[in-house]
Structures are given as C-alpha cells and as structure tokens.
Amino acid sequence: MKESFDLEKYERKTPFRLPDNFFDDAQLKIAVRLRTEARRRRTLRLTAGALAAAAAVAAVLMIATIGPADMPADLTWGDLQAQTGWQLNEAEQLRAEQAMQTLSYEELTEMVASADYSYFCY
Amino acid sequence: MMTDQELIDLCSADKERGFAQLMRTFREPIYWHIRRMVVSHSDAEDVFQEVWVNVYRYIGRFEGASSLKTWLYRIATNEALRFIDKAAAHRHESESELLLGKLEASEYVDFDNEVLIRLQKAIIGLPDKQRLVFNMRYYDDLSYEEISAITGSSVQTLKTNYHYAKEKIKDCILNG
Numbered sequence: 001m002k003e004s005f006d007l008e009k010y011e012r013k014t015p016f017r018l019p020d021n022f023f024d025d026a027q028l029k030i031a032v033r034l035r036t037e038a039r040r041r042r043t044l045r046l047t048a049g050a051l052a053a054a055a056a057v058a059a060v061l062m063i064a065t066i067g068p069a070d071m072p073a074d075l076t077w078g079d080l081q082a083q084t085g086w087q088l089n090e091a092e093q094l095r096a097e098q099a100m101q102t103l104s105y106e107e108l109t110e111m112v113a114s115a116d117y118s119y120f121c122y
Numbered sequence: 123m124m125t126d127q128e129l130i131d132l133c134s135a136d137k138e139r140g141f142a143q144l145m146r147t148f149r150e151p152i153y154w155h156i157r158r159m160v161v162s163h164s165d166a167e168d169v170f171q172e173v174w175v176n177v178y179r180y181i182g183r184f185e186g187a188s189s190l191k192t193w194l195y196r197i198a199t200n201e202a203l204r205f206i207d208k209a210a211a212h213r214h215e216s217e218s219e220l221l222l223g224k225l226e227a228s229e230y231v232d233f234d235n236e237v238l239i240r241l242q243k244a245i246i247g248l249p250d251k252q253r254l255v256f257n258m259r260y261y262d263d264l265s266y267e268e269i270s271a272i273t274g275s276s277v278q279t280l281k282t283n284y285h286y287a288k289e290k291i292k293d294c295i296l297n298g
Contacts, residue, residue, distance in 0.1 A: 015238040017230040030174045
C-alpha cells in the first residue's frame with residue numbers, strides 16, 4: 001500500500017484559514033505601527049536634547065557655585081565640555097541650546113535631579 | 123507585477139509607497155510561509171508584523187545579491203524560527219509538541235478536513251530542517267537553489283532532507 005501512495009498527487013493545501021480581510025487589515029496595522037515608532041523616535045531624540053540641555057544648565061550652576069576660582073566668567077560650551085568631558089557635536093550643541101530655551105528653570109532642575117549623570121554623556 | 127528593480131527604485135524614491143507596494147506584492151506568500159512554520163494564526167500574525175517592520179528598517183540595505191523574494195523569505199524564516207525556539211524553550215517542550223498543541227488549540231483551522239489535518243500532523247512531526255524544506259518545496263514550490271539561498275544549506279542536503287521528509291510523511295499517513 002505504501003508503494004501506491006504518492007504525495008505529489010495530493011492537493012497541495014493546508015487546513016489553515018484566515019479571518020476576512022486579514023491582509024488589508026494587517027498592512028494597515030503595520031503602517032500605523034511604523035508611524036507610531038517613527039513618532040516615538042522623534043520624541044526620544046527631542047527628550048535627549050532636552051536632557052542634555054538640562055545637564056548643561058546643571059553644570060553651569062555647579063561650576064558657578066563650586067567650580068574652581070579661575071573659571072572664566074564668560075563660560076563657553078568648549079569650557080563646559082572640558083569640565084565635564086561631554087562629547088557634543090555642533091548640531092547637538094545647537095539642539096541643546098534650542099531645547100534649553102523651551103524649558104523652565106523648574107523643569108530643568110527637576111530633570112537633572114531625577115536623572116543619572118551618566119545618562120547625559122551620550 | 124513589478125520587477126525587483128522597479129520595487130527597489132520605488133522604495134528609494136518614496137520609502138512609504140515603495141514599502142506598501144512591496145508588501146502588497148509579497149504579503150500573501152510570506153504570510154503562508156510563516157503560518158506553515160508557526161501553525162497558529164495569531165502567532166503567524168505577530169511574526170508577520172515583525173518581519174515587515176524589519177523589512178521596512180532594512181530595505182535600504184538590500185544589495186540585490188539575491189532576489190527580493192528570497193531575501194524576504196530569509197527574514198521571515200529567521201523570525202519564525204526565533205519565535206518557535208523561544209516559545210518551545212519557554213514552555214519546556216520540543217518544537218513538534220509545541221506546534222501540535224498550537225494546531226489543536228488554533229482558531230482558523232478546518233478541522234473537518236481530516237485528510238489535511240493528518241497531513242499537517244505528519245509535517246509537524248518531522249525534524250525541524252526536514253519540516254522547513256518540505257514546506258518550502260511542497261507548498262511554495264521553491265527551487266532547491268532558492269531554498270539554499272534562504273536557509274544556507276547545500277542543495278544536496280536539501281534534496282536529502284526533502285526525500286526523507288516525504289518518506290516519513292508517507293509512513294505517518296499510511297501507518298498512523
């Protein structure tokens with residue numbers, strides 16, 4: 001009997017079925033997910049910029065309060081990077097400066113207080 | 123149907139439109155490939171989503187070394203295998219035990235078709251490599267060369283696996 005059985009002559013079907021409109025619905029869900037993820041990534045980038053700004057303000061305050069006596073009065077980003085070891089490129093500096101302007105003093109200090117220092121060194 | 127190059131060009135010019143067209147072109151074979159691997163529709167839907175999200179992320183890196191079809195099948199195969207491994211390890215079951223459980227508990231299965239259910243159970247009982255090559259050859263009608271590009275196995279190994287898979291399925295169907 002085994003010899004007479006030919007799998008190749010079987011109808012090549014599975015018992016699997018699908019919900020109605022599955023493919024169109026799935027394509028829509030994926031498009032929505034991709035857009036949501038893209039939006040979340042943009043928000044995270046902005047948050048990182050804001051956190052960097054917060055750290056910068058905290059460093060300015062700290063240096064101004066307890067920094068060495070020979071710190072220059074007109075503190076620049078270059079001085080700040082030398083003091084803190086941060087590696088911010090020009091675009092990041094610009095973003096940080098812009099973000100700083102959007103945050104209140106309370107928001108900045110609260111973010112600094114609640115964040116780990118190392119987080120800012122991205 | 124658009125050629126691979128036309129789809130790639132469209133993705134480069136307008137990623138969202140190109141991706142939507144790519145998905146419309148390949149969504150059905152890719153879904154069925156995943157479904158045959160993971161068995162349950164809800165699991166297949168999850169894997170299907172992950173696959174297309176990865177395709178969207180990495181479409182810019184597609185270099186045309188293989189066809190788009192084999193590239194997509196490779197992503198889908200890897201994602202489905204990862205899903206099965208993880209689920210089987212989580213439940214301390216073999217892959218066959220896991221998939222048999224999925225079949226029996228699944229929605230969207232035609233349990234009235236006893237012949238197809240028996241065939242499916244026989245396929246699930248195969249060792250994983252034989253199951254994979256059997257599904258791609260028997261149902262998707264892929265060439266051994268295409269399956270080789272997807273799995274990284276040699277054509278000769280795939281032929282041997284397919285031969286043994288067919289013998290085991292015959293035996294399982296005829297002798298229970």
